[in-house]
Amino acid sequence: MESRRGFIRNTALATAALQVGAVSNIFAKSNTSKGKKGKMKLSFMPYTLELAHVFTLATSSRTSTPDVLTKIEFDGLVGYGEASMPPYLGESIESVCSFLSKVDLSQFNDPTEMEKILDYVDNIAPLNKAAKAAVDIALHDLVGKIIGQPWWKIWGYDTGKMPDTSYTIGIDKPNVVRQKTKEAAPYKILKVKLGRDTDKELIETIRSVTDKPICVDVNQGWTDRNFAVEMAHWLSEKGVVFIEQGMPKERVEDNAYLTEHSPIPTFADESFQRLPDVIKCHGVYSGINIKLMKSTGLREGHRMLELARALNMKIMIGCMTETSCGISAAAQLAPMVDYADLDGNLLIKNDAFSGMKIVDGKVTLNDKPGIGAIPTKTLKFP
Amino acid sequence: MESRRGFIRNTALATAALQVGAVSNIFAKSNTSKGKKGKMKLSFMPYTLELAHVFTLATSSRTSTPDVLTKIEFDGLVGYGEASMPPYLGESIESVCSFLSKVDLSQFNDPTEMEKILDYVDNIAPLNKAAKAAVDIALHDLVGKIIGQPWWKIWGYDTGKMPDTSYTIGIDKPNVVRQKTKEAAPYKILKVKLGRDTDKELIETIRSVTDKPICVDVNQGWTDRNFAVEMAHWLSEKGVVFIEQGMPKERVEDNAYLTEHSPIPTFADESFQRLPDVIKCHGVYSGINIKLMKSTGLREGHRMLELARALNMKIMIGCMTETSCGISAAAQLAPMVDYADLDGNLLIKNDAFSGMKIVDGKVTLNDKPGIGAIPTKTLKFP
Numbered sequence: 001m002e003s004r005r006g007f008i009r010n011t012a013l014a015t016a017a018l019q020v021g022a023v024s025n026i027f028a029k030s031n032t033s034k035g036k037k038g039k040m041k042l043s044f045m046p047y048t049l050e051l052a053h054v055f056t057l058a059t060s061s062r063t064s065t066p067d068v069l070t071k072i073e074f075d076g077l078v079g080y081g082e083a084s085m086p087p088y089l090g091e092s093i094e095s096v097c098s099f100l101s102k103v104d105l106s107q108f109n110d111p112t113e114m115e116k117i118l119d120y121v122d123n124i125a126p127l128n129k130a131a132k133a134a135v136d137i138a139l140h141d142l143v144g145k146i147i148g149q150p151w152w153k154i155w156g157y158d159t160g161k162m163p164d165t166s167y168t169i170g171i172d173k174p175n176v177v178r179q180k181t182k183e184a185a186p187y188k189i190l191k192v193k194l195g196r197d198t199d200k201e202l203i204e205t206i207r208s209v210t211d212k213p214i215c216v217d218v219n220q221g222w223t224d225r226n227f228a229v230e231m232a233h234w235l236s237e238k239g240v241v242f243i244e245q246g247m248p249k250e251r252v253e254d255n256a257y258l259t260e261h262s263p264i265p266t267f268a269d270e271s272f273q274r275l276p277d278v279i280k281c282h283g284v285y286s287g288i289n290i291k292l293m294k295s296t297g298l299r300e301g302h303r304m305l306e307l308a309r310a311l312n313m314k315i316m317i318g319c320m321t322e323t324s325c326g327i328s329a330a331a332q333l334a335p336m337v338d339y340a341d342l343d344g345n346l347l348i349k350n351d352a353f354s355g356m357k358i359v360d361g362k363v364t365l366n367d368k369p370g371i372g373a374i375p376t377k378t379l380k381f382p
Numbered sequence: 383m384e385s386r387r388g389f390i391r392n393t394a395l396a397t398a399a400l401q402v403g404a405v406s407n408i409f410a411k412s413n414t415s416k417g418k419k420g421k422m423k424l425s426f427m428p429y430t431l432e433l434a435h436v437f438t439l440a441t442s443s444r445t446s447t448p449d450v451l452t453k454i455e456f457d458g459l460v461g462y463g464e465a466s467m468p469p470y471l472g473e474s475i476e477s478v479c480s481f482l483s484k485v486d487l488s489q490f491n492d493p494t495e496m497e498k499i500l501d502y503v504d505n506i507a508p509l510n511k512a513a514k515a516a517v518d519i520a521l522h523d524l525v526g527k528i529i530g531q532p533w534w535k536i537w538g539y540d541t542g543k544m545p546d547t548s549y550t551i552g553i554d555k556p557n558v559v560r561q562k563t564k565e566a567a568p569y570k571i572l573k574v575k576l577g578r579d580t581d582k583e584l585i586e587t588i589r590s591v592t593d594k595p596i597c598v599d600v601n602q603g604w605t606d607r608n609f610a611v612e613m614a615h616w617l618s619e620k621g622v623v624f625i626e627q628g629m630p631k632e633r634v635e636d637n638a639y640l641t642e643h644s645p646i647p648t649f650a651d652e653s654f655q656r657l658p659d660v661i662k663c664h665g666v667y668s669g670i671n672i673k674l675m676k677s678t679g680l681r682e683g684h685r686m687l688e689l690a691r692a693l694n695m696k697i698m699i700g701c702m703t704e705t706s707c708g709i710s711a712a713a714q715l716a717p718m719v720d721y722a723d724l725d726g727n728l729l730i731k732n733d734a735f736s737g738m739k740i741v742d743g744k745v746t747l748n749d750k751p752g753i754g755a756i757p758t759k760t761l762k763f764p
Contacts (some may be wrong), residue, residue, distance in 0.1 A: 110720060112531070113537025115717075143753070147536070148530050154529070156496025156681070275692055299538070306685055308472045310657055335497075 040105035040142075041073045042135065043381040046093045049084070049321050050349045053170070062087070065321040068096045069352065070134040071381055072142045074111050079142025080353070080373055083134035084293050084320040084344075090129045099124065099131035111143050118299050129273065136297025137329045137371060144370030150163035150332065151298065152365055157335035162362045163317075165340040166191040166215055171198075174205045181209045189241070189360035190214045197219020200232070203238050215339065217244040218309050220270055225254040228296060232307075234263035242339070244289060244315075245269040256284045265314050275300050279308045287338065292330050293322075297362025298371075305333055328355030328373040334363040352377055393422050410687045422487035422524075423455045424517065425763040428524040431703055432731045444469070447703040449733065451476045452468040452523045453763055457495050461524025462735070463711075465516035466675050466702040466726075475749070481506065481513035493525050502683050511655065511678050519711045519753060523706040526752030527665045532714065533680065534747055539717035542630070544744045547599055548573040553580075556587045563591045570743035571623070572596045573723060577603020581613070583703025583725050585620050595722065602652055607636040614644035619742045622698075624721070626671060627651040640682055656684050660689045669696025669720065677705075680753075687715055701726040709756040710737030716745040734759055 003137050017373060019212040049065040070081040085091040102124050106119050121135050152159060167187035169245060171181050192202055194216045206214060222228040237244065242265045247254045249271040259266045265286035272281055273294045281288055288308050298311050308315050316339040317330050327345045334340050334356075340363045345351050355373035357364045366372045392561050399488040428508050431447040452463040467473040484506050490499050534541065549569035551562050556629045557741050566572060574584055576598045588596060598617060604610040610628050617625065624647045629636045630655040640650045647668035652664055655676045663670055670690050690697050698721040709727045716722050716738075722745045727733050737755035739746045 028558055068656045082495070112535045115538055115544065116540040118538075119540075147531055153494045156494060156500075156525070158495055158498040160498065160499075236557060278692065303688055303692060306688050310660065310685065 019210050026156045028355040038109050042105050044068050044070045044100045045381050052349050066093045070138045072138040077145045079138040080325050081134045081138030082326040083130035085130050096131040099128045104163045130293045132296035133292050141370035150372050152332045155361050156274050159335055163187040163337055163340040163360050165342050165358050165363050178204045178209050186361055194218045201213045213241045215242050216240055218246045219316045220245050222246050225257050228258045229261040236263040276303050282311050288317040289318045293320050314338045321347050323351050324353035324355040325373040329358035333361050409456050424487050426450055426452045426482045427763050434731050448475045452520045452682045454520040458723050459527045461520040461601050463516045463520030464708040465512035466704045467512050468702050478513040481510045494726040506547050512675045514678035515516050522680045523752035530751050532754050534714045541717055545719055546570040546743050547724050547740050547745050559587045560591050563588050576600045595623045597624050598622055600628045602630045607639050610640045611643040615628050615761045618645040660686050664693050671698040671700045696720045705733050706735040706737040707755040711753040713738035713745050
């Protein structure tokens with residue numbers, strides 16, 4: 001325990017070193033020349049995701065998401081990973097490539113030493129969660145292939161209990177919302193972003209077309225707790241099944257008040273990033289939304305899931321805009337969650353992998369070892 | 383979640399059914415005739431452990447421990463497990479064989495569906511923790527062999543961080559205690575049971591021979607919390623590194639008081655059995671003692687460990703008198719614990735397995751798939 005704390009102290013120096021200097025010359029390169037059996041080799045390449053539709057949030061809109069693909073080679077096997085960096089999370093292609101260039105996996109000769117390897121990666125620098133996830137996911141893919149099993153099997157999960165995945169209906173004019181709702185026929189749960197003056201109108205518009213369960217993501221949009229509780233009751237009457245991040249994350253007591261007085265569960269999203277946050281969210285929210293790009297990947301994501309289950313919290317597995325690589329990794333946890341929100345790969349035009357599928361509205365895992373994601377095009381890693 | 387609660391309700395009926403009827407005719411038999419590929423077959427046999435020395439507790443002494451060995455066969459592979467039943471835990475060869483005879487694994491055709499299989503086993507009847515552990519351990523051994531890896535590797539643990547294991551010095555006359563302390567030369571930590579009038583004398587006797595760290599198991603023996611705190615300070619000055627179960631388990635506030643005022647960590651033992659108890663012990667004790675015969679095996683034991691780590695609690699892995707089968711299973715968790723107390727196999731004359739070894743005082747794992755325990759004699763399962 002003490003040695004770990006010492007390690008964390010020492011990384012302050014590493015971090016300072018990392019923040020110095022230009023990063024342009026380290027883009028898209030392999031960080032070790034050793035690719036032979038017995039050594040792991042990490043490679044990475046920027047891969048900008050082209051969005052199928054303009055993505056609109058309350059404060060911005062964009063047509064692409066910065067992304068970096070990774071691979072780890074060892075003994076003839078290849079594991080793939082990914083970092084997705086929606087701008088509001090504070091990472092970029094530059095920061096991810098800078099971080100990955102510091103990761104020296106050639107010092108390890110056994111990929112199954114995941115605790116040791118990922119402790120090392122986590123201690124290279126603080127933050128950099130998507131970059132860490134990109135190593136974690138590729139390592140899980142590699143180790144699953146070494147073991148010869150998908151991770152949901154290694155964890156012993158039961159694919160007979162897969163959750164429905166929600167499909168997001170974007171904010172738009174009523175006739176477009178009605179059309180999109182009809183197009184979402186294969187999905188059993190709809191998701192909408194709230195936090196505008198037109199929230200009730202949006203819900204009513206969807207309800208004019210379907211009585212499917214709806215979940216709402218408020219993105220911290222409610223600022224008055226009595227208003228929030230009133231909305232929770234109104235939404236519950238309209239068949240909304242849960243509320244994600246109703247009030248600003250720093251207002252812990254208000255969020256706890258909402259959870260206590262809401263007839264439907266509340267989920268932490270912005271309030272929730274890494275493992276110790278599970279404990280902080282316990283009693284404040286009904287559940288958590290696990291996203292690999294915030295959890296630093298599957299190892300900590302899996303621990304969050306098991307911890308939240310032990311605390312009788314509800315669990316959602318979510319995603320960013322990602323290829324089927326990151327989505328398939330996240331889907332390995334799906335057998336144990338209450339809700340899945342894994343449609344990030346459906347929002348891009350240039351997916352580079354095939355893997356987890358949504359079949360009849362349900363997350364459906366394949367039997368392939370590792371994370372179950374297979375490249376669908378030639379990926380020119382340097 | 384709801385369906386699981388329904389499942390628990392339904393098992394009340396199964397439990398009632400189980401408590402009826404004689405059990406003598408179900409000893410030592412296989413509970414399914416299907417042993418062919420594609421079906422799992424569970425077999426079990428009583429195996430009484432002969433103690434090398436008479437085992438003395440405050441209230442009793444005995445020369446043997448009832449034990450049942452299990453095996454699960456599937457597709458030419460065999461996984462071994464064990465239930466050890468020291469009398470004070472409320473299970474017996476009769477109750478374990480009765481429980482195991484109800485376990486029908488032939489309904490599952492994939493051993494890797496561990497969550498589903500062990501949920502089913504857990505819901506056959508309440509309690510029966512050692513019996514459930516016997517299935518869980520054999521299933522882990524089998525699945526590890528299917529996957530081709532030991533569980534410490536599947537969990538990604540780092541065997542570079544193995545704990546010392548403690549060696550118990552029995553309560554005896556000073557000259558015998560001095561002799562036993564000298565014989566314990568290979569061990570880096572000594573353990574003694576306290577809770578008698580002669581506690582201080584026992585510690586002083588050991589200190590007359592060695593300055594090795596000592597840990598003490600009070601077995602709920604302290605009844606006054608001020609006396610307990612005073613003893614904790616005295617023991618700390620004598621180089622004692624932790625206190626296990628200082629006060630009676632039902633006196634939660636007194637144990638919390640001791641933990642708050644003790645200069646050395648406190649561990650829950652009798653207070654601690656299954657996963658929800660980790661949360662109950664948080665804030666009351668510094669740490670927990672995980673024993674597979676109380677946790678229902680490795681699956682829940684592993685979850686306890688991960689939960690306790692997330693809560694920043696200290697962790698010890700303990701055991702009953704067991705063969706190297708149960709001990710080797712428990713040792714899979716050892717890379718992630720603060721202390722190991724895994725000497726149960728050294729206390730018996732008729733160990734039936736070889737596996738985990740204590741080398742230079744440290745728990746040392748082998749690379750064999752599963753739990754790493756190999757029978758050293760012919761085991762005549764029916």
